[in-house]
Amino acid sequence: QLQLVESGGGLVQPGGSLRLSCAASGFTLDYYAIGWFRQAPGKEREGVSCISRFGVSTNYADSVKDRFTISRDNAKNTVYLQMNNLKPEDTAVYYCAATMVLTRCRSFTVMDYWGKGTLVTVSS
Numbered sequence: 001q002l003q004l005v006e007s008g009g010g011l012v013q014p015g016g017s018l019r020l021s022c023a024a025s026g027f028t029l030d031y032y033a034i035g036w037f038r039q040a041p042g043k044e045r046e047g048v049s050c051i052s053r054f055g056v057s058t059n060y061a062d063s064v065k066d067r068f069t070i071s072r073d074n075a076k077n078t079v080y081l082q083m084n085n086l087k088p089e090d091t092a093v094y095y096c097a098a099t100m101v102l103t104r105c106r107s108f109t110v111m112d113y114w115g116k117g118t119l120v121t122v123s124s
Contacts, residue, residue, distance in 0.1 A: 002026040002113055004096050009118030012086055020081040020118060022096030029098070030054065030074040032112075033105035036081045038092035038120075047108025048094070049081060059106050064090075086122045093117040 008020040022034060033052050039045040049060045049070040058070050067086075072079040079096060097111035104110050 004098060004113055004115035006094060006096050006115045006118040009094060009120045011121045011123065013124050014087060014122055016086050016122070017082070017084045018086065018120060020083065020094055020096075020120075022079040022081075022115060024077045024098070029072070029077045029079065032098040032100055033102045034070075034072065034079040035097050035099070035105045035108060035111060036070060036079075037095045037097060037108065038090075039095070039117075040089075040092040043092075045095070050102075050105040050108070051079060052102055052105075057102070057106075061108075083120070086120075088122050091120060091122050093119050 003025045005023050012018055035050040036048040037045050038048050048064055051058045051070045051072055055072050067084050069082040095117045096115045098113040099105050099111045
């Protein structure tokens with residue numbers, strides 16, 4: 001069974017950091033581009049970042065540029081999202097998703113597989 005599982009969310013103060021992980025089971029992650037998305041309460045889901053199959057290409061939403069870094073370790077079948085200088089507006093459920101089509105990932109559109117999400121709360 002193909003599965004993506006996010007972890008690493010939690011409560012953090014403004015200005016703090018968190019690292020999210022997205023672990024795959026049932027399939028080999030290096031066939032897929034991986035995207036991170038988030039959905040804040042009462043808002044639509046938005047794309048945050050995307051990384052190509054071997055990590056050569058990455059892109060970010062303007063709202064997280066220079067604060068978030070996406071990376072992957074295909075040997076561990078895991079993708080990461082390092083989040084620094086967190087702001088209250090980063091509060092959301094964060095999801096990772098996989099697609100074989102890089103352009104879909106980069107444009108934050110249709111993805112093939114989704115995790116169930118991990119909650120990030122930024123509050124003092």
